Amino acid sequence: MNExxxxxxxxxxxxxxxGLSGNALFxxxxxxxxxxxSKKIVRASLLALTDPDVTDRNILHTIYALAISHRMDEVGVTSDPDDDENPAEKSPVLRKLRKKRATVPELSEAGQV
Structure with missing residues (x-):
């Protein structure tokens, strides 16, 4: 580990x-x-999480929360974009099944596809 x-x-x-956490710890x-x-702090947090000498659960949880929140800040994600999406719209397999169902009316009416 460098200095x-x-x-x-x-x-x-x-x-x-x-006992510091969140922004106070940052x-x-x-x-x-x-x-x-922020990137260096996240990397140091990950080192702390993998250090076998750090065994206090509260400290590990605090460091984990800090790393996650600041990593998400770096990425620019404020919320999960997948929350509002229909899974069938994202999955190519489901799109293919929908398309197949639309082109074969007798199967879609019977509920087989």
Whole structure:
């Protein structure tokens, strides 16, 4: 682990150990490591999640929540776009079955396709 990532990692663990979470933890890490980016903090979070020496469930949960929320911020996702969509519209297999059902009227009336 390089020195910069280790410093962010240690700040992350220190803040989570002190009971900080969410934006307070993120701000704490930025205060200790002013040049840290959201991406670096997410990477340090993933290192903490895979560290066998970190065993406190609350700390792991806090770090996990921080990593997920800031990773989603990086991607630019505010909500799940699949929530409002019809699964049949997304799946090529289902589209093919619908098309087949529309072209074979006797099967669609019998409910076989």
């Amino acid at each position: 910069k990532r280790k410093k962010v990692y240690e700040a992350l663990l220190d803040g989570a150990t002190e 701000d704490f890490v930025l205060e200790r490591c002013p040049k840290a980016t």
